Amino acid sequence: MNTKLDQFRSKLTPSKVKIDQTLLDQADAYLNGREFPTRRDEFWKYTRLTKISNLEVNVNASIIQSVPEEAIINPNAQKIVFENGVYRKDLSDDIHQVSGIEFKEKGNSNFKFQEDVFYALNYKYSTDAITIDIESKTILKDPIHLIMISTGQGSVSMPRIAINAAKFSESEFIVSTHDVNSQNCLSNVVIEADVHENAKLTINKIQNEKSSNFSVFNERVDQALNSCFTINTLTLNGSWIRNNVRINVKGQNAETHLMGAYVTNENQHLDNHTLIDHLAPNCQSNELYKGVLDGKSTGVFNGKVFVRKDAQKINAFQSNGNVLLSDDATINSKPELEIYADDVKCSHGSTTGQLDEDAVYYLRTRGLSEKSARHLLVAAFIGDVLEKIEDEHVVKYAENALSKRYGWSF
Amino acid sequence: MKTLINIKDLHASINGKEILKGLNLEVKPGEIHAVMGPNGAGKSTLASVLAGREEYEITEGTVDFDGKDLLELSTEDRAREGLFLAFQYPVEIPGVSNVNFLRTALNEIREYNGQEQISAKDFMALVREKSTLVELDSKLASRSVNEGFSGGEKKRNEIFQMAMLQPKLAILDETDSGLDIDALRIVANGVNKLKTPENGAIVITHYQRLLDYIVPDFVHVLYDGKIVKSGSKELALELEEKGYDWIKEELEKAH
Secondary structure, three states, X not given: OOOHHHHHHHOOOOOOOOOOHHHHHHHHHHHOOOOOOOOOOHHHOOXXXXXXXXXXXXXXXXXXXXXXXXXXXXXXXXXXXEEOOEEOHHXXXXXXXXXXEXXXXXXXXXXXXXXXXHHHXXXXXXXXXXXXXXXXXXXXXXXXXXXXXXXXXXXXEOEEEEEEEOOOOEEEEEEEXXXXXXXXXXXXXXXXXXXXXXXXXXXXXXXXXXXXXXEEEEEEEEEOOOOEEEXXXXXXEOOEEEEEEEEEEOOOOOEEEEEEEEEEOOOOEEEEXXXXXXXXXXXXXXXXXXEEEOOOOEEEEEEEEEEOOOOOOOEEEEEEEEEXXXXXXXXXXXXXXXXXXXXXXXXXXXXXXXXXXXXHHHHHOOOOOHHHHHHHHHHHHHHHHHOOXXXXXXXXXXXXXXXXXXXXXO | OOOOEEEEEEEEEEOOEEEEEEEEEEEOOOOEEEEEOOOOOOHHHHHHHHHOOOOOEEEEEEEEEOOEEHHHOOHHHHHHOOEEEEOOOOOOEXXXXXXXXHHHHHHHHHHHOOOOOOOHHHHHHHHHHHHHHOOOOXXXXXXXXXXXXXXXXXXXXXXXXXXXXXXXXEEEEOOOOOOOHHHHHHHHHHHHHHOOOOOEEEEEEOOOHHHHOOOOOEEEEEEOOEXXXXXXXXXXXXXXXXXXXXXXXXXXXXX
């Protein structure tokens, strides 16, 4: 008998993108006869996949003629545009022109299999794949912006991005999702990054889809000696999102920063899963996720930090804070630490509450309306994360999007 | 002569317990009134009720504020009409910068009164002028509201906000509590400099000390939810010397 996953797969088109045969075999073996994870799986406890398994899948022709204005975040960035997971060379900047970058279309090969249904689906059914190498000692002045746009009904995007940040390089990537006349689309994005010795890589991820689309983001990052990696995940809009961030810190003296800000409303669902695996000693990681949930929206934060037996002298800090603006909003927050080394400094914490009513009253006694007072407090709560982001264009974009949607002022 | 605020027979309770039991107080423009009294007399309740704290229930009485029925107004509209409360315990608000929220406050007050928005340039000039007045470091002015401020800095920040908003009536709720003598002098100087023939202040305090610096026109004793004695500034000195017990005794004799 066919499983639901088999039925779902029968609607998809196998990848035409060049991929390692071993990887493809592994993906096949993993997927065959398997079922979608259910809420009995700890990893999917608060996120149902039923809607995804029931999606009406369509292959749609590309429709966009130009990059939508709302997808421009940093005007100086080199744009790489995807529509429904397919690289749109005609809309992208000529990245070959940028010195210090090697850009490969149609394929990437340095993947290792990840036992996960969405990784496996991406390998098997990828819509496109690109590789970006930042050559050693290259310091990129302007970011590279991966713009992912969903269009049409039931489109499935499964792009795969490989980033190689070579030794002593410094670079920033912006990854953003948008939608144009779309509904019930699925994006299943895989981003794999190797951050080599003494390299610095920042990924600023902005999720801002308005319509009823589904998004699964899978980032897997390996960090080498003395490297610094930052990923900022800003979820400004979107009806159903799952983020899986996995970071393997393999080299000593590495630094890892994960920031997240999420604002949900109505029936939106957002699930942030992060994993930092400290495999080497003398490293530090710093994680801060903050969210504001309104309406009947639901959120999940699951942040796991592993400190392996030989990873001594680790400094790992993790914090998740949530404000619930309505009685019907829900957050499931689960910070997890698993420590096998004995000489480490780790802390984690999670808070969930309402806005401080004393602060609301205080601001009102100064003449602010109740609405302004609440907006100011919510913006400040989220602003705590935004202010730590270096790219001012990214911060401005997020602030503007939130001001526009909620009337908050920063 | 017109009155700034006229409180008549005010009764207020919280959680069913009556705290104010028929309080009368009238403040005219240009006057500073001190309200003194022992712990639990209802001093802070009076401040909270006037500012519009919603936990309190007004069961009887009226408050006329410059021609408006104060008790009918929301907290923010009271502020917009020109009432200001300097908190005994100012709230810390992480992430909200002082100047940012003050600009919003000032503009909402102006909008309410049919005035134009203040320009960024004029606003910053006002911030500089007023922070100098209360000797508040301009760095503090732009930091998060009260976050990590010392007790003295918090109180100075209250007076700074008052200077920025230029209220008709300021209520200082135990502004002297927790202040050392230097901070007290600075805060009091700020209040004195802000005094005009048009505005007034109610200074709520437990100790006479503050009144050496902010000289009141009238001193009232609040006891058990009522003003039981009023007098000139000399009354404060008498209270300092004799404590509040003699007033209790006087009251008992009268009954």
